[in-house]
Amino acid sequence: MIYLDNHSTTPVDPAVLDVMLPLMSEQYANAGSITHEAGRRVAELVGQAVADTAALIGASADELVVTSGATESNNLALFGACLHGRQKRRKVVSVVSEHKAVLDPLSRLARHGFDVVLVPVQSNDSDLPGGVDMQRLTESVDIDTALVSVMLANNEIGTIQPLKKIAAICRAAGCLLHTDATQAVGRIPVHVDELDVDLLSFSAHKFYGPKGVGGLFVRRRDRRVRLQPQIVGGGQQNNFRSGTLNTPGIVGMHAALKRSIAAAQPERQRHANLRNRLYEALAGIDGVSLNGPLLSAMTHEGELARLPGNLNCCFFPVEGQSLMLAAPELAVSSGSACTSAEPGPSHVLQAIGLSEEQGRSSLRFGVGRFNTESEIDQAAAWIAEGMHTLKKLR
Ligand SMILES: Cc1ncc(COP(=O)(O)O)c(C=O)c1O
The missing domain is CATH 3.90.1150.10 (Aspartate Aminotransferase, domain 1)
Structure with a gap:
């Protein structure tokens, strides 16, 4: 084939698999079991991997929520930001060519009463086929806009969107900017401050890491993004996303991203x-x-x-x-x-x-x-x- x-x-890089295997055989303790040494050791290892993964995209450790992949990250970003109790704005602006992992949550938000606006993209015979129509985006974003969601790179035709310009529009309107960067992370330079985004989704299996693990950057330093958790339970990850940490996945994701960026x-x-x-x-x-x-x-x-x-x-x-x-x-x-x-x-x-x-x-x-x-x-x-x-x- x-x-x-x-x-x-993408296939898991053999070097990534080597790093993951011990977390399934010898170091299998739950990272939440800090009552014993085995758990503490894994917690330290995984904590370091999360911090290092965050640093690779310009974030700090407490700004990265580990998820099961980009679909979950997008769900957490969109529902979490829009359905938070203190969110008063009722409009979400996105783009027609987004992945279904954004479009389907947006349809659900529309059923919750949100005004969802999908901006068109430029045609195949334009300067930038698939590029967001910036004029329509500018006209659509206003003081009732809670969030703008624009993917960084398209998964079908590869168009890279002008996120920095979009961020400036969001800053002026005082709304949040989410980007689905699933096809970009590990492939092109991605830095959360340079892009000036508030929320950024990615997935390890797109950069030679394992399936079933990904991340959502949630800005906390200069602007503090409020998210309503979507998975509740044991209160892991500062309550943003409960559930036993996928320790081999987290360590594998870090090794894969480090390798891909290098x-x-x-x-x-x-x-x-x-x-x-x-x-x-x-x-x-x-x-x-x-x-x-x-x-x-x-x-x-x-x-x-x-x-x-x-x-x-x-x-x-x-x-x-x-x-x-x-x-x-x-x-x-x-x-x-x-x-x-x-x-x-x-x-x-x-x-x-x-x-x-x-x-x-x-x-x-x-x-x-x-x-x-x-x-x-x-x-x-x-x-x-x-x-x-x-x-x-x-
Ligand atoms: C742009 C984009 N967003 C989201 C996803 C979903 O990612 P995951 O499989 O990690 O849930 C994909 C997968 O193809 C994608 O290309």
Whole structure:
């Protein structure tokens, strides 16, 4: 199998697994059992891992809530901030191309009586396909806005949003800013102060850590964010999120993030090279077009406009599902893995102006740490072959 679905998840790096295993075999005590030495030792280890993970994104230890992953982090951020007893504002502003782990909590907030505004994004033929419509965002955020939620990098077309500019709008309106940074953390530089965000979600399995563990940054230093806990019980993590700490997960998440950040610069270049190589091979096939920002696109501020390992192409009139069947040993995706319960065309591709048919004819590729040039060439050859066969059948 050739695995080019690294936006969906990444394999656990063997070095990360090595760090995790002792927490399952010898050091298995509950980090909450500080009545004995074994528990105290694990508590210290895990406390250090949390503090070090927080520091890697510019946060302090008491600003990081460990969760089961980005879905839970997003739920805690959105429900926690909006449903807090002292929250008087009744409006939430977000973007149409967000992940379902943001959109679905927002639908529930709308049922709770919140005014939820989803701002459109720029079309596929604009300067920044998938970039939030800043004028509409500015017009939508006002003194009744409790929270703005904008993802840092899109999981389907890789668009990187101008979070710093959005933060300035939020500061002026006195509202909170949450970002779902799940596809960004470990891949591009992420620092909570530079982005000036109040809440930031991430997930370890996107940066070669284990599944089932992630984090939510909750700002406490200069501005103190109030959150209503969503999981109550033993009062762990300052009551923000009860439940026995996932000790192997926390230690694994830290090792994975440390490794990813240390390797980030050369990895970004390598991933971009492999992704560009794949696109060059695919672009030679008649009818193939690019979804999302140009691969070389930079923002006006000279920053990357697209995640380096991300590629999304339309193979119209051939359906993405048929292409995947024609290349059974290639692991790619026809949308977001996390919305696989809904097999319809991608809401992100529709948001940038693609038709339902173009959406169904599109595939997402995510290049990662363990991909090689020969895999890229083989993947491109399988797709070219599949296109040739499927076009003949039409
Ligand atoms: C942008 C984004 N947000 C949230 C999630 C959900 O993450 P998790 O699987 O950790 O719950 C994903 C996973 O694909 C994602 O890409």
